[in-house]
Amino acid sequence: MNGTTHTGLWLIGARGSVATTTIAGAAALAAGLHNPTGMVTETAPFANAALPPLDTFVIGGHDTVPCPLPKRAETLAEAGVLPHGLPTAVRAELAAADAEIRPGGPSGPHDPRPEDEAVEALARDLTDFTRRRGLARTVVVNVASTEPAPARPLTAEDPLPASSRYAAAALRAGCPYVNFTPSTGLRHPRLAEAARTAAVPHAGQDGKTGQTLLRSVLAPMFAQRALAVRAWSGTNLLGGGDGAALADPAAAAAKNAGKARVLADTLGEAPDGEVHIDDVPALGDWKTAWDHIAFDGFLGSRMVLQTIWQGCDSALAAPLVLDLARLLARAHEAGLTGPVDGLGFYFKDPDSGPGALSDQWRALRGLADRLAPEVRA
Amino acid sequence: MNGTTHTGLWLIGARGSVATTTIAGAAALAAGLHNPTGMVTETAPFANAALPPLDTFVIGGHDTVPCPLPKRAETLAEAGVLPHGLPTAVRAELAAADAEIRPGGPSGPHDPRPEDEAVEALARDLTDFTRRRGLARTVVVNVASTEPAPARPLTAEDPLPASSRYAAAALRAGCPYVNFTPSTGLRHPRLAEAARTAAVPHAGQDGKTGQTLLRSVLAPMFAQRALAVRAWSGTNLLGGGDGAALADPAAAAAKNAGKARVLADTLGEAPDGEVHIDDVPALGDWKTAWDHIAFDGFLGSRMVLQTIWQGCDSALAAPLVLDLARLLARAHEAGLTGPVDGLGFYFKDPDSGPGALSDQWRALRGLADRLAPEVRA
Amino acid sequence: MNGTTHTGLWLIGARGSVATTTIAGAAALAAGLHNPTGMVTETAPFANAALPPLDTFVIGGHDTVPCPLPKRAETLAEAGVLPHGLPTAVRAELAAADAEIRPGGPSGPHDPRPEDEAVEALARDLTDFTRRRGLARTVVVNVASTEPAPARPLTAEDPLPASSRYAAAALRAGCPYVNFTPSTGLRHPRLAEAARTAAVPHAGQDGKTGQTLLRSVLAPMFAQRALAVRAWSGTNLLGGGDGAALADPAAAAAKNAGKARVLADTLGEAPDGEVHIDDVPALGDWKTAWDHIAFDGFLGSRMVLQTIWQGCDSALAAPLVLDLARLLARAHEAGLTGPVDGLGFYFKDPDSGPGALSDQWRALRGLADRLAPEVRA
């Protein structure tokens, strides 16, 4: 195994449900134990994009919780998130990743260290990992719990929240960066310039795994059919850590902003209707999302579409994390810098691009084509 | 009013719910009583396609039931399908259309007349209407009740069912033709050659108004996300004439064939799962469609999406009928012949083209562009 | 018609949706225009309870909005709440009731008059109506919009909110009283003694029309089957005046307290789960309530029941208002005083009695038996 052909994947929140599922899943797929269901980059349109194979990834990350990954995986298997038997089958890989998890230290506004010093320490963790493991590059992906949304738009004077410190550290260490959460990340005014002119590719934000995924195909349908959406209401029930985090109205506000955007973008204006996120511990990592869409048809006739989505959030997120790690690694190799066009397919609140999933899918395939190495005659 | 600038719309099943809603709606929109909600051809992408305005349509049709249109419209208003007050407001237009309804006579295998004679009589009705009313052309749209599906694939020896006789009459009379139902229409082996080489444009078949519309956006979502659909089950509850017609298993079979096709086309193979159509008279013209989609995510995790669609079938169909009448009239004017590419957006079982709604939407806009008159410098 | 055999029905909020539907419905039933669907007191178990017939009711009420009842009824018919044609058919009865509506005057904490003076004025309206119309008695029913719930438990020092002033006026005027809303009514500490020792019968509170009705049959099912409810979550979407009133979190809190009680009473303890009430103006008077119940079965297996209730609140409430008016009138005639046992069937938050609907049904039939006049040998 030649280190220079290996790619690092550094997960912020490396012992959470999404990270654990990502790590266990990568190992399971590399070992041929499962089909790559849910991994978009394993489908035909990406065959020529020269993406790094899953078995060339070396995984580490930041987390402050002490529960080791093999134990966390057992818990997820008992909850039905991971297949039974999988934690045992990939115990070695889980332990190896766990050995590369660093605490990250106190961070956010309450970190006693000067901001720059804290960022520097995080960047050193990244650089150290990349060098020590002999990696061609390390992609940083934020899959930590959602931060409370700021009560007002941030200004350049505001301190960097934790998610932004990690993001700044990634740029400083020359690492491609993905924000899979609705937390601030690179969208802090003080990081705007750095994000725009970054020497590395980055992407965000807020992985699109359930209700918003549905909305991004249903809203265009209403628009294309000239049906007038009157109200689009939604309730999400979820347990697990995410449920508790989002029961905080400020965190939920962050999440809901992204959800509303897809409707406004696609329908022309945001329809009436609220979105609720309830913490229901009994559901564990399983999420139920109910949407109720009241719309008008011909001559003002009143109609209704309701959808009920019952999914496992970690299982929906993990393959997208692997997809993004592969795509960002290849984008970095190919010399792309700044926000990467064509990744709106993956995000509730993408940096740019269309809101309809089908257009995002087309854009993503366009990116795959751009990433494909030129074939010399 | 100059007759040569007027367009005929000839509805097979002209006193049914869809036809009545179409006629009342066209009058209401022409009079500015309602917004054109649900009419795709009234949206921006069609602004330059030179489609005939709604107030230039003259409407007639074939039907064997005697209930006059103004009375039928009253019944629909009582059932909540048409807005109260509308039948009164457009009574003159309904009566005018009713005066142009011809019985069509006994038809199908039980028509005692020789087939060619029956077709000729129908064609004469069309020609007579067009000439007498001084129309530039007449578009024929089949919105009659669904015929029972043949028990086996038809051969050239089989007699033409009623829907095929009407279709043949349209071609013979030089009228653009649309089959908005799942009945055989032009898909009889004996009409294949005529359809392919027709001097007029035609389109079909089976208007996509509810459950299949949804499927044509949801199935691509699963495919694009590499999620493995295990079973897609559906139940439709509907009253009205359609409910009774489709309670006949043979008619339902015709309808379901189209529904299944979109899944097979988009997902690569048809998933498990049945589709039921129940006649529930209490629902009248309102339809409820429940879909249950069992799919696998990452590492084989089991997830479920359910959708419940509650719509008024006639109100969903009528604006599409008007769209198609306008598009086919313009296609005829522009010299298009044979099956018109780009209309899969409207049909469960289109003659050609992609199965995903977004791709069909793109194709439809392409057609709008092709229909736009060239602008001379 | 002999006035002394007539009964008054005095509606607080007499020009609201519920009141208008109640008045129009009473007239329609009295005229034989509709079946008494939804009226429990028209079923067999009440045949011998000597309840006053609907055509012996004389209706009036308090309201501050000026829109006359015939006009309000037209609006409700356009919204599909009342059958088309009904407002015209019962215009005389609507106008007659409208003529008996008094403004009630400014009330609640912001009423500049001394509390006792305000109550006295309201009571005079009741006494005047009863005497002027020659009625045997007048039943007062509060169907006004929900008041904001007090931020803390009320004490005897707190001023009477409007609902309590009306309730006090009913007692003072010797009128049977029903609180069909979650507003405070007789449950103000300063009215507790008066309520307990009232010389008239009264009942409350908060009519049970939809989600809670369902919960009162589903929760006992889980309890009887020894299934462990883990979380019971609900979202209500409604427009109309009630939607706007309940979008106020304080008003919603009042409503939700009653909803939660039925679960705690029946299941032994309140399960996890929130209840949301969203104002969705597009739905008008139609309400959609989604409930999601996560429960454990044998050996801890995880199961889910979901219910979706789509109903018209006014149409659900009105027949219960008529039922209660008849029952309270007869209870008064039969000499019952204070809170009437056996009416939990009608209320989310009854004054006493069991929480399961089947037990409440039994209690209600017991009340019917108690109300039946003794048959002399």
Add this chain to the structure above:
Amino acid sequence: MNGTTHTGLWLIGARGSVATTTIAGAAALAAGLHNPTGMVTETAPFANAALPPLDTFVIGGHDTVPCPLPKRAETLAEAGVLPHGLPTAVRAELAAADAEIRPGGPSGPHDPRPEDEAVEALARDLTDFTRRRGLARTVVVNVASTEPAPARPLTAEDPLPASSRYAAAALRAGCPYVNFTPSTGLRHPRLAEAARTAAVPHAGQDGKTGQTLLRSVLAPMFAQRALAVRAWSGTNLLGGGDGAALADPAAAAAKNAGKARVLADTLGEAPDGEVHIDDVPALGDWKTAWDHIAFDGFLGSRMVLQTIWQGCDSALAAPLVLDLARLLARAHEAGLTGPVDGLGFYFKDPDSGPGALSDQWRALRGLADRLAPEVRA
């Protein structure tokens, strides 16, 4: 352990999902590994009924499939029906029960043996088990796959189907008998007299585990509220053996007859609406039942209730099987004979008694009281 204080439980279909869950569950509860969620006889009203404790049951049965119970239990654990780890924890008990499973031999119309000889052989298995294990009595419970419903009402001349042979054998061997399936069992005309005059107690039929359970609480709600149910439609999706068995229209017909009865009994007449049972292998032992209830409220307003039940059939059935085994054993001990009154709570299609669950619950508690030993002063 004194054999004479032990009770036999003999399961027809002893290696099916329901039986395996019953056997594993009984062992798990006896060992204190799980709470008795779902077991009604473990709740307070049954405390004094002197029911045999779960740890005094000795289990055996008939089955023709060879897969041993420990292996079957592993499969169910992988499918999420049994908790992981349980098959290992109760392996000894599973193996012990497996050792008491007899093939039952060819049976039904295709059994080459004379009917009486076949019944005699089955009865011998029961007698032998009871004597050999020194049991006070053996309760026979039919949990085998549903037989196809006969195409016409059976006459005394028709041969006994397999379920009836097993039932006849139970009576002949003096064993209390429960038919938990919709198969014919004791309802064969040739067994009617024997069933009526049996010296042992028996009960049936068709365990009420999901959709019908719901219907037995919802239908009374509509009736009590005088709401007019217009149509009650249902679709059941299920995999596992039951899904395949019921995909046979004749078997489904047997099941649906019971489902329809509860509506007709409770609502006065059967509403419109069909019930579908679809085999969806992807769902395994998990069942989804969708019900759509169209009902009329006051003044003919149209409303809808929909329910979605997602449960594990085996986990719903198993605790009821244990309940019935305990109740029938005690009924036998107490000298009850013939059809046992008060068990309608457990069955879709009970031999007698009310249709509403609340009334059945009251009747069941009455039975518990009758079973309680008299307390001597």
